[in-house]
Amino acid sequence: MILTLRLGSVVAFLLVWEWAARVPVSFNFPSPLATLLALIALVRSGALPAATVTSLGSLLLGFGAAVIVGVPLGLLMGTVPPLGRLTRVYLDLLIALPTAALVPLVILSVGINVVSSAVIVFAFSAPFVTMNAYGGVREVRPRLVEMARAFDATWGQLFARIVLPSALPMILAGIRYGLSRAFVGLVVAELLLSPFGLGRLIMASRSMFEHDRMFATVLWTLLLAAAALALLGRLETRWLRWRT
Amino acid sequence: MADVMTAELAPIDRGVPSPSVGIAVESVSKAFGTVTALADVTVRVAAGEFVTLIGPSGCGKTTLLKIIAGLVLPDGGRVLVDGRPVTGPRRECSLVFQDFALLPWATVQRNVEFGLLLRGARAGERAAIARRYVTKVGLAGFEDAYPAQLSGGMQQRVGLARALAVDPRVLLMDEPFASIDEQTRRLFQDDLLALWSEERKTVVFVTHSMEEAIYLSDRVVVLSPRPGRVHRVLDVPLPRPREATDVRATVEFTRLVDNLWKILRKLQ
Numbered sequence A: 001m002i003l004t005l006r007l008g009s010v011v012a013f014l015l016v017w018e019w020a021a022r023v024p025v026s027f028n029f030p031s032p033l034a035t036l037l038a039l040i041a042l043v044r045s046g047a048l049p050a051a052t053v054t055s056l057g058s059l060l061l062g063f064g065a066a067v068i069v070g071v072p073l074g075l076l077m078g079t080v081p082p083l084g085r086l087t088r089v090y091l092d093l094l095i096a097l098p099t100a101a102l103v104p105l106v107i108l109s110v111g112i113n114v115v116s117s118a119v120i121v122f123a124f125s126a127p128f129v130t131m132n133a134y135g136g137v138r139e140v141r142p143r144l145v146e147m148a149r150a151f152d153a154t155w156g157q158l159f160a161r162i163v164l165p166s167a168l169p170m171i172l173a174g175i176r177y178g179l180s181r182a183f184v185g186l187v188v189a190e191l192l193l194s195p196f197g198l199g200r201l202i203m204a205s206r207s208m209f210e211h212d213r214m215f216a217t218v219l220w221t222l223l224l225a226a227a228a229l230a231l232l233g234r235l236e237t238r239w240l241r242w243r244t
Numbered sequence B: 001m002a003d004v005m006t007a008e009l010a011p012i013d014r015g016v017p018s019p020s021v022g023i024a025v026e027s028v029s030k031a032f033g034t035v036t037a038l039a040d041v042t043v044r045v046a047a048g049e050f051v052t053l054i055g056p057s058g059c060g061k062t063t064l065l066k067i068i069a070g071l072v073l074p075d076g077g078r079v080l081v082d083g084r085p086v087t088g089p090r091r092e093c094s095l096v097f098q099d100f101a102l103l104p105w106a107t108v109q110r111n112v113e114f115g116l117l118l119r120g121a122r123a124g125e126r127a128a129i130a131r132r133y134v135t136k137v138g139l140a141g142f143e144d145a146y147p148a149q150l151s152g153g154m155q156q157r158v159g160l161a162r163a164l165a166v167d168p169r170v171l172l173m174d175e176p177f178a179s180i181d182e183q184t185r186r187l188f189q190d191d192l193l194a195l196w197s198e199e200r201k202t203v204v205f206v207t208h209s210m211e212e213a214i215y216l217s218d219r220v221v222v223l224s225p226r227p228g229r230v231h232r233v234l235d236v237p238l239p240r241p242r243e244a245t246d247v248r249a250t251v252e253f254t255r256l257v258d259n260l261w262k263i264l265r266k267l268q
Helices: A002-022 A032-045 A047-079 A081-096 A099-110 A114-138 A142-150 A155-193 A197-207 A211-239 B002-008 B061-069 B108-118 B123-136 B152-165 B182-199 B210-216 B251-267
Strands: B021-032 B035-046 B050-054 B076-081 B093-096 B170-174 B202-206 B219-224 B229-235
Touching: A002 A032, A032 A047, A032 A211, A047 A081, A047 A114, A047 A155, A047 A197, A047 A211, A081 A114, A099 A114, A099 A155, A114 A155, A142 A155, A142 B093, A155 A197, A155 A211, A155 B108, A197 A211, B021 B061, B021 B202, B035 B050, B035 B061, B035 B076, B035 B202, B035 B229, B050 B061, B050 B210, B061 B076, B061 B093, B061 B170, B061 B202, B093 B152, B108 B123, B108 B152, B123 B152, B152 B182, B182 B210, B210 B251, B219 B251, B229 B251
Parallel strands: B050 B202, B050 B219, B093 B170, B170 B202
Antiparallel strands: B021 B035, B021 B076, B219 B229
């Protein structure tokens, strides 16, 4: 039933797209078929795989750093309440901030290279990863801490056996949300910085009026993000089996 | 294990302080801010004895239990377990909680292993001991279930198995059956008594239920509220094993419950 609905929605989407291309709703609007052909051509020419490797490099660098820094920072903020109260204000500001506005600042300080994309990816995702880890610690049931203390648990045992597993669902949700933010950051960075990866491919095709190639690259980026999120979702259900 | 057993099988010498005393609460007082929770409370529990704390809400019975467990430190007085003063949580005591306090992410087996894990027992030993206690509390076959898949009564059986698995000398139970339905509770009470006569732990049991207090205990300590003081200590001379006979139907049982109610009614 669900599968039929999902398939139906994809078909409906393609039909609307085909209609939009035939009207056409705008100048040189590519049809689904043209986009697919452009996608195949881009893959075969090696342009898309190369751009993907470059982009995923920035993504992994920036998002990996966001997880490696954000999760421990959030956990620390949660377990040391004064630190949490102090840091929380800045975190709230970072989350409210239109992160794209940071791009010129990053270019000024890091220059235009693969690292600057990674820095922007980091800035997009790290606040959310951190905030969720912080929130996760605050989810810990005081009763479980009491129970472990009654068993004479050490501080390290309390952290590893009670705090971490209690916070895990929220940490994982934060990582998943952080990853979708990381993709946004990646494309924003590459669109504004231009000379790298998928963003460059999108900009280059746009300037050459190769809208089918542009659409193909956007579609490809979307598929990458969906695949990465689905992978994380699977890991989540596996690690959080107890919740079902 | 063997030496522990002999210590706990020492004859019960009620009321008279002796070196074999399991727990001695001596002039304990505790205040939370301006509220005095406990004032000059003295209770002695002999090794292997089953003592129940009962009293109106706010009489500090849970606080007293936590002080014995070493989770809360008293402002005045002291608690001795096996003759040594309690300064923090210790290995002799295990707690059973009203809300079970199970790890939701761990299976029954892992939950029962938890105390052993914290104490550094090896994996094989942990698994063997835990499996034995899972069976003892009647949950054989549920080792791989998660707490959320179990009824309240079964979850508390896990809590009891976890507490017993570390081989404590004292079992502290904080209203363990309060959130369990009546039929399940009665069955569980009988199972607890059977386990108790087998393991011979010293038990301090907190409850709101007068029938439960009389049915389970050797002695019932009635605490008065605000501040909590020892109001009365009642002996329960009902013969054991009670779980094997129909003690609840006897005139003596009814009389004891009624007597307890008369004492508690004046305290409300």
